[in-house]
Amino acid sequence: MHRFKISSREKDTFNITGEELHHLTHVVRLECGAKVMGFDNSGGQWVGVIEELARDSACCRIVEEEFPDVEAKARVYLVMGLAKGEKMEWVIQKGTELGMAGLIPLRTKRSVLQLEGAKARDRVVRWQRIAAEAVKQSHRVIEPEIMEVADWTQLKGLLPAETQWLIPYEDEKTHSLKEVLQGYEPRYPIAVLIGAEGGFAPEEVAWAEEKLQARSVSLGPRILRTETAALAALVMALAYFGDLG
């Protein structure tokens, strides 16, 4: 069944509008009587039958309501140093499937990709679309927050005060991610800081340790690309708290 993000919901009906409506009418070409699955980021999903197809809205009669146990319990955020090419796109796509709670694109000293102003906002919109698609593909019912491109000094304000910060760092030889997770509370958010292509500058790691009380951790002896490190850390954190089966 095709899945759509719904724009409004009453007791017995929900509405699909905007881009989602365009997708329904012009891409998958559904007509009255067709069944669709709607979600609204509240955690529920609703099977609806298309009753009315107007130019600006599709009205669907709700025939089934579900609150599927599909979202991860642990709230793991990725904070990604801006990386070139398709790296961000695919971390967002795969990270959404796996169950990340959100992603913050971060300007770092060694980021080759520079994003400011309108260019940054356009890119974030594109990333949000990729996440929205991945939510449907993976049958999640809550979209991860893909936040605006941030600087180091803004980070603390973007996540709850209880957030537990991790920073994989190749010079960290003592403490493993696994070991540090043992001291972390699944009921508070976890944010994993991932460097761009060149990794983090030592002063950035020091800043995160001091200002965010981030724990620097090792992901093992092999050098991982930024996108590989991001997904590995996400999988390890979600798996540790039982969110990957």
Added chain:
Amino acid sequence: MHRFKISSREKDTFNITGEELHHLTHVVRLECGAKVMGFDNSGGQWVGVIEELARDSACCRIVEEEFPDVEAKARVYLVMGLAKGEKMEWVIQKGTELGMAGLIPLRTKRSVLQLEGAKARDRVVRWQRIAAEAVKQSHRVIEPEIMEVADWTQLKGLLPAETQWLIPYEDEKTHSLKEVLQGYEPRYPIAVLIGAEGGFAPEEVAWAEEKLQARSVSLGPRILRTETAALAALVMALAYFGDLG
């Protein structure tokens, strides 16, 4: 320091030939006196100084020998249903960085990509190149085995008899990967079977359970793309046995 796969090694020297030599002379353009790192899939690596640059070989004097603790202890193989587009490429690249022992491309009922004969062999050669590059990038010293495209009936012969087989399957609701790993021996190889785009056909899962004693496992409630499932299972297996920090 640039890393090269060496073709032969004496007590005090090693030689770089073929494609590796071409890369040394024409791509990174090194000359006599330059230091290079050589590896030969034996587990060691050697720092050498280029002493002689001939048309068919570069002879390097060994100035340092190391046996770095960089390879994963657990030997985890991915058996990937042939998938379209760049999916195989990137599982091979990322899987190599993470520390997989090898990959077997598998013809499955629902594989859209069909590879036979010369076409299959050419593709495998390309995949082996991608793995070789990822070995250098991640500073591994042993290349993963990227095997020929196989059919189900060939699988058993390709890995040791003690191999412990896992098959993530979306209809498996009871047993998680994590739980099944608890019964597995890190000293024996682990092979994870990953379906192509359409997943495995039920009869393929039944065959793997009967003929390979594969345990079907759940990767959680979210639907993962084939390439995401492959990396998630690999990370979980390597992390479980302490190979990712």
